[in-house]
Amino acid sequence: MILRNGCVVTPFEILRKADVKIEDGYITEIGNVTESAGETIYDMHGAYICPGFVDIHTHGGFGGDFMDATDESFDNALRFHGVYGTTSVVPTSVTAPFEQIEAMLNTVRRYRSQTPKTCRVLGAHLEGPYLSMKNKGAQKQEFIRVPARDGYAIFTENADIIIRATIAPELEGAAEMTKALTEKGIVVFGGHDDGERDLIMPVVDAGLAGCTHWYCAMSVAAMRNQVRSVGLMEIGLIDDRLTLELIADNHHLPPELVRLAYRCKGAEKICLVSDCLRAGGMPIDGKLYSLGLLGDETAQRFKVADGVAVLPDGTRYAGSIQPLSQMVRNLVLDCNVPMVDAVRMASLTPATVVGMQDCIGSVAVGKYADLCILDSNLQVVNTMVNGQFLS
Numbered sequence: 001m002i003l004r005n006g007c008v009v010t011p012f013e014i015l016r017k018a019d020v021k022i023e024d025g026y027i028t029e030i031g032n033v034t035e036s037a038g039e040t041i042y043d044m045h046g047a048y049i050c051p052g053f054v055d056i057h058t059h060g061g062f063g064g065d066f067m068d069a070t071d072e073s074f075d076n077a078l079r080f081h082g083v084y085g086t087t088s089v090v091p092t093s094v095t096a097p098f099e100q101i102e103a104m105l106n107t108v109r110r111y112r113s114q115t116p117k118t119c120r121v122l123g124a125h126l127e128g129p130y131l132s133m134k135n136k137g138a139q140k141q142e143f144i145r146v147p148a149r150d151g152y153a154i155f156t157e158n159a160d161i162i163i164r165a166t167i168a169p170e171l172e173g174a175a176e177m178t179k180a181l182t183e184k185g186i187v188v189f190g191g192h193d194d195g196e197r198d199l200i201m202p203v204v205d206a207g208l209a210g211c212t213h214w215y216c217a218m219s220v221a222a223m224r225n226q227v228r229s230v231g232l233m234e235i236g237l238i239d240d241r242l243t244l245e246l247i248a249d250n251h252h253l254p255p256e257l258v259r260l261a262y263r264c265k266g267a268e269k270i271c272l273v274s275d276c277l278r279a280g281g282m283p284i285d286g287k288l289y290s291l292g293l294l295g296d297e298t299a300q301r302f303k304v305a306d307g308v309a310v311l312p313d314g315t316r317y318a319g320s321i322q323p324l325s326q327m328v329r330n331l332v333l334d335c336n337v338p339m340v341d342a343v344r345m346a347s348l349t350p351a352t353v354v355g356m357q358d359c360i361g362s363v364a365v366g367k368y369a370d371l372c373i374l375d376s377n378l379q380v381v382n383t384m385v386n387g388q389f390l391s
């Protein structure tokens with residue numbers, strides 16, 4: 001198969017009037033490609049051929065939350081991300097009883113072993129339960145744990161499927177936990193924290209790799225014991241070891257904060273994440289949704305407001321309802337970020353964070369044919385996963 005006459009978006013430039021050849025689910029040639037007899041040709045009419053987006057922090061979509069742990073919810077959520085141009089996801093848990101998290105991990109394990117139909121499942125991200133009480137955000141307080149007191153067996157027992165963790169670095173035992181998880185290949189980010197410099201830096205030195213939804217539910221510079229100390233927000237901006245997740249939905253981060261992060265870190269150290277809840281792709285009808293497991297009477301509720309999910313009283317954001325392709329658009333149109341960099345933040349940078357940069361994350365020979373086709377208005381026209389168009 002050949003995609004002809006597209007604008008191929010690489011991590012460094014846009015190749016105009018270029019072709020992409022696809023064989024057996026892989027990209028095999030880019031540039032001026034010669035067709036063989038009988039080969040299927042698609043004329044792209046100058047559309048952008050982007051890498052399929054890689055969303056390393058998402059909770060669901062089209063009514064499904066990964067915590068439901070059912071095929072129906074997984075299929076719905078993966079379809080939501082797939083039709084909007086995301087081709088790989090890292091399903092993310094919420095703070096919940098361990099049995100619920102384990103049920104979700106089992107479903108992630110099963111889906112990762114299958115050939116992807118709408119979206120690839122890379123592994124799981126546990127957001128909590130090792131979080132700060134103060135900045136728990138929409139996470140539930142009664143299930144919050146402390147590593148030194150409660151241990152973290154759930155990670156060590158499921159290290160085959162957990163690829164990411166979000167923990168609050170000020171918790172007792174966080175540095176040892178970060179070191180232990182990093183040695184097992186789990187990428188640890190800090191977030192939902194109430195730390196300050198002297199508590200955070202030992203955890204960065206122990207292997208902390210980034211900041212989860214930077215600026216949101218995160219410690220900032222403040223006076224403590226008559227001394228001004230920086231928090232994870234500022235350390236994230238200036239420490240080159242840390243990659244920032246940005247929820248670039250124009251609500252969680254207004255364009256000025258996106259620009260601040262971009263100026264400090266560049267496209268190589270920023271990944272866009274949807275942090276999308278089950279309400280992604282659903283109508284704004286005032287309905288109350290649950291965060292986490294469906295049918296759990298105690299689950300945190302939220303509703304869909306104009307372009308964002310909020311707690312029922314509207315005082316706090318609960319998560320986003322936008323897919324990554326919309327965030328790429330927001331960056332280009334509202335934050336003045338060049339398209340090549342915006343696309344890179346939604347593809348190669350997140351793929352690199354989870355160590356998958358050799359197979360996914362850019363339009364390059366030898367990688368999976370996972371693509372997102374955008375029109376001149378940066379709207380998704382079609383998605384390709386494993387060499388197959390979704391529509």
Ligand SMILES: [Zn+2]
Binds near residue numbers: 057059127275319
């Ligand atoms: Zn989240």
